[in-house]
Amino acid sequence: MAxxxxxxxxxxxxxxxxHQLMKELLDMLAEEIFAAAKPWIAGVGDPVALTHESLEGMVHVCYQRGPFLRAISDAATTDDRxxxxxxxxLGAFDDAACSRIEADQKQGLIARFEPRPVAFALNRLDAHTVIEAFGKHPRSKPEPVHEALVRIRISTLYGSEWVEKRSSNLVRT
Amino acid sequence: MAxxxxxxxxxxxxxxxxHQLMKELLDMLAEEIFAAAKPWIAGVGDPVALTHESLEGMVHVCYQRGPFLRAISDAATTDDRxxxxxxxxLGAFDDAACSRIEADQKQGLIARFEPRPVAFALNRLDAHTVIEAFGKHPRSKPEPVHEALVRIRISTLYGSEWVEKRSSNLVRT
DNA sequence: TACATATCTGACACAGTGTCAGAAAACGAC
DNA sequence: GTCGTTTTCTGACACTGTGTCAGATATGTA
Incomplete structure (x- = not known):
C-alpha cells in the first residue's frame, strides 16, 4: 500500500x-493458463506435438506473469482458505491430465500405468518449475525451461524415442 | 506456543x-535426505537400479517427515533469509544431479542434452510432489508416489524402455 | 445553494514477532 | 537453613500486518 x-x-x-484479491488474480491467471494448455488437454492429432504446443503456451504465459504466479503460490501457504x-x-489440472492419459492409454499410445500419481507429479513439476524459474527477477530464459519440460513429459508419457526424433526434425527444417 | x-x-x-528454528530443522532434514539420495548421486553400478533405490529412500524419509518438510517449505515463502x-x-541437489547426468552422458548412458534445466525440473518435481503428497494429513500412500517418480526420472534420463523392463523383472522375482 | 450519493481517511482493535528488566528457580559454599 | 551466584523463565512493552468503522471529503444533480 505504501x-x-x-x-x-x-x-x-x-x-x-x-484473500479475495489473490483469488481474483488466480482466477485471471487460471483462465490464461487453461487456454494455453488446451491443445494437449482437449485437442486431436499427434499428442507429442500437442504436448509441445501446450507446454510452449503455458511457459509463455507463466514467463510473462511469473511474479503474479509466485505471489499467488506463496499466498497459498499462509491463508487457509x-x-x-x-x-x-492444481486439482483441475490433475483431473484433466488424468483423463488425457487414460484416453491415450486406451488408444495404445501410452503404457498402462496408474495415471493419477503420474499426472499429479507431472503437474507439480510444471507448476513449481515455472514458479521458481520465472517468479523472481532475474528470470530464467523460457526456452531451456520449455525444452526440459517437454523432454520430461514426452519421455514419461509417449516414450523417450520421440524426444530426439522431434528435436532432429526441428533441426532439419 | 499455546x-x-x-x-x-x-x-x-x-x-x-x-528463522533459526526452521534453519535447524532444515539442516536435520537435509542430512537425512542427502543420505537417502546418495546411491544415485555417488554410487556405482546400474544407474536405473540406483535411481530406484535413491527415490525409495527419499520418499521414505519424506513420508515420515512430511509435516516438517511442509512447514519448512512454507516458511521459505514468508522469511527472506x-x-x-x-x-x-535445493540448489545443492541441482548441482549433484547435474554432475551425475553429465557423467552418465559421457558414458553414453544418457542422451546429450543440457543437463541443468532438466536436473532443476526433476528436483522441483520430487520436492513438491512429496511436500504436497505427504505434508498434510491424511497423507498419500508412499508406494504410488515412489512408482510415479521412478517412472518419470528413468524415462527422462535413461529411456522409457527401462521402466517396463524393470517392473516386469520385479514381478517375476 | 442544498441535498444525496459515492468515495476516502484516520483512529481503533487484534494477532504475530521480538526485546528486555526483573522475577523465580537451581546450585554451591558455609 | 541461608546467603550469594548463576541459570532459567516471565510479563510488559514495542513494532508490524490485517481488518473495521464512524465520520470526513468529493462528486453529481436539481
Whole structure:
C-alpha cells in the first residue's frame, strides 16, 4: 500500500480482504493458463506435438506473469482458505491430465500405468518449475525451461524415442 | 506456543528467532535426505537400479517427515533469509544431479542434452510432489508416489524402455 | 445553494514477532 | 537453613500486518 496513492482503508472497499484479491488474480491467471494448455488437454492429432504446443503456451504465459504466479503460490501457504483455492486449481489440472492419459492409454499410445500419481507429479513439476524459474527477477530464459519440460513429459508419457526424433526434425527444417 | 508448557519468551532463549528454528530443522532434514539420495548421486553400478533405490529412500524419509518438510517449505515463502537457505538446499541437489547426468552422458548412458534445466525440473518435481503428497494429513500412500517418480526420472534420463523392463523383472522375482 | 450519493481517511482493535528488566528457580559454599 | 551466584523463565512493552468503522471529503444533480 505504501507505493500506491490510496490508503489501506480504501483498498477494503474494492476487495473484501487480501484473500479475495489473490483469488481474483488466480482466477485471471487460471483462465490464461487453461487456454494455453488446451491443445494437449482437449485437442486431436499427434499428442507429442500437442504436448509441445501446450507446454510452449503455458511457459509463455507463466514467463510473462511469473511474479503474479509466485505471489499467488506463496499466498497459498499462509491463508487457509486460499490454500484450498490453489489446491482446487492444481486439482483441475490433475483431473484433466488424468483423463488425457487414460484416453491415450486406451488408444495404445501410452503404457498402462496408474495415471493419477503420474499426472499429479507431472503437474507439480510444471507448476513449481515455472514458479521458481520465472517468479523472481532475474528470470530464467523460457526456452531451456520449455525444452526440459517437454523432454520430461514426452519421455514419461509417449516414450523417450520421440524426444530426439522431434528435436532432429526441428533441426532439419 | 499455546500448546507448550513454556512461555513465548522462553523460546527465544533457545532460538535466536523463528528463522533459526526452521534453519535447524532444515539442516536435520537435509542430512537425512542427502543420505537417502546418495546411491544415485555417488554410487556405482546400474544407474536405473540406483535411481530406484535413491527415490525409495527419499520418499521414505519424506513420508515420515512430511509435516516438517511442509512447514519448512512454507516458511521459505514468508522469511527472506530462510528463502535463501531453502534455495541453497535445493540448489545443492541441482548441482549433484547435474554432475551425475553429465557423467552418465559421457558414458553414453544418457542422451546429450543440457543437463541443468532438466536436473532443476526433476528436483522441483520430487520436492513438491512429496511436500504436497505427504505434508498434510491424511497423507498419500508412499508406494504410488515412489512408482510415479521412478517412472518419470528413468524415462527422462535413461529411456522409457527401462521402466517396463524393470517392473516386469520385479514381478517375476 | 442544498441535498444525496459515492468515495476516502484516520483512529481503533487484534494477532504475530521480538526485546528486555526483573522475577523465580537451581546450585554451591558455609 | 541461608546467603550469594548463576541459570532459567516471565510479563510488559514495542513494532508490524490485517481488518473495521464512524465520520470526513468529493462528486453529481436539481
Amino acid at each position: 507505493t500506491t496513492s490510496i490508503s489501506r482503508s480504501a483498498f477494503y472497499q474494492y476487495f473484501e480482504d487480501i 486460499f490454500e484450498q483455492d490453489w489446491s482446487d486449481f | 500448546t507448550t508448557s513454556i512461555s513465548r519468551s522462553a523460546f527465544y532463549q533457545y532460538f535466536e528467532d523463528i 530462510f528463502e535463501q537457505d531453502w534455495s541453497d538446499f
